[in-house]
Amino acid sequence: MSVKCRNKDILRLAVPAIFNNITVPLLGISDTAIVGHLGNDVFLAAMAVGAMMFNVIFMLCGFLRMGTTGLTAQANGADDRATVFGILRQASYIALAIAMVVLAFRNILAEGLLLVISPDENIAAYALGYFRIVVWSVPAQLAVMAASGWFIGRKNTLIPMLVAVATNILNIILSVTLVYGFHMGFEGVAIGTLSANWAAFIAMAIIVAGTDGFRKTRFRNVPWKQFFNLNTDLFFRSACIMGVSLAMTSVGARIGETTLAANSVMLQFFLFFSYFMDGFAFAGEALVGNAVGARSQLLLTTTVRALLRWGVALSLIFGAVYLIATPNIVALLADSRDVSDAIEAMKGWLVAIPVVTVWAFIFDGVFIGLARSRPLLVVTLIASVVFFCVVFLSKDTHSAERNSFLWLAFETYLLLRGVLLAAKFLILQRKSLIL
DSSP states (O other), rough: OOOHHHHHHHHHHHHHHHHHHHHHHHHHHHHHHHHHHHHHHHHHHHHHHHHHHHHHHHTTTTTTHHHHHHHHHHHHTOOHHHHHHHHHHHHHHHHHHHHHHHTHHHHHHHHHHHHOOOOOOOHHHHHHHHHHHHHHHHHHHHHHHHHHHHHHTOOOOOHHHHHHHHHHHHHHHHHHHIIOOOSOOOOHHHHHHHHHHHHHHHHHHHHHHHHHTTTSSOOOOHHHHHHHHHHHHHHHHHHHHHHHHHHHHHHHHHOHHHHHHHHHHHHHHHHHHHHHHHHHHHHHHHHHHHHTTTTTTTHHHHHHHHHHHHHHHHHHHHHHHHHHHHHHHHHHHHHOOOHHHHHHHHHHHHHHHHHHHHHHHHHHHHHHTTTTTHHHHHHHHHHHHHHHHHHHHTTSSHHHHHHHHHHHHHHHHHHHHHHHHHHHHHHHHTTTTTO
16 A cells, blocks of 8 residues: 555545534534624523533533444454444444433433533523523434444545535524524524434435445444443543543633633634644544454554654644734634733744644544544543643642643643553554554
């Protein structure tokens, strides 16, 4: 397998995933624009709170996508079609079971999430109304998540992209129609989201049913113990990541309003880089898993090396852009002079983001493709403990210094995830424990 072929395979998988990632924020912008013209700022805040509530749920359930991708990729690489389809069935069962639990305990779940987020009563009331409508789309969204992971494992990122983009467009059309055409107000946005998600489920189900061999192949399950062990590790890994993400916001808020605003803008730099790197991580999941399934050391080695080259190139490009254009980018995101000054003082951390974090994205994809979830959990847990230790030790420092310590903790956490996984990968290779 030539380097040129590997690069072509990586780009074929990464580009649709990147495009999908970039279109996701457009839905949030569109919903914000729709709600922002309803004449009450409470609706904007309520939608933000409602979206955060669902972000927690779906972030914790991210294992459905990742675990399904890794197992499917290995079965696909081994040309084991019966197991490929069996994995989709198992993932669908788990998605349905989780959805039933969420729906059964939806009121308790909503109250618990609102207790954690702590909006004022008026905002909470509207956010709760939004949640109670959109929560009925959870079965559809989890099923689509599992199916998307299945397609990625089969080296197809185009279908998940097309379904996601179509869903976002439909969501916008329905929300505009219900809000302005049928004068349903804030509730119309929630019903538009609910309807679009079920339309996505129907579309994905039709595509899956039309997949070659779906009706003729006799499904074969992977051992349920393997399935549950993999997904359990990924679930707790997601919980660690979510804990760090929430801490970045809560600690920033305690330092001060300007710091909170500055950090929210700075995190957009990280998120924008992640939109690109996630695309290459998805490519890594699929290609590494298929190489392992095919028992090909050559494919595995050339894939990881090619992914690292792309990662280094992108990190240098983004680092250079952030070095040169940070003031211009900040001007597009914030008008406040205080916020701009605070970010300028932290510019070094922004420039370091791509170089420091690229390794975590690449090796997350590699280990998901290997379907080795325990190292992913252990490494993320270690990195999270280091993050919270640094944050705790800096609690008595001056506010400006404390924010620097917060970003030191965050970037150390991301660097550790990448470096420790890279070291673990080298150990596995040296001991011939991968194939």
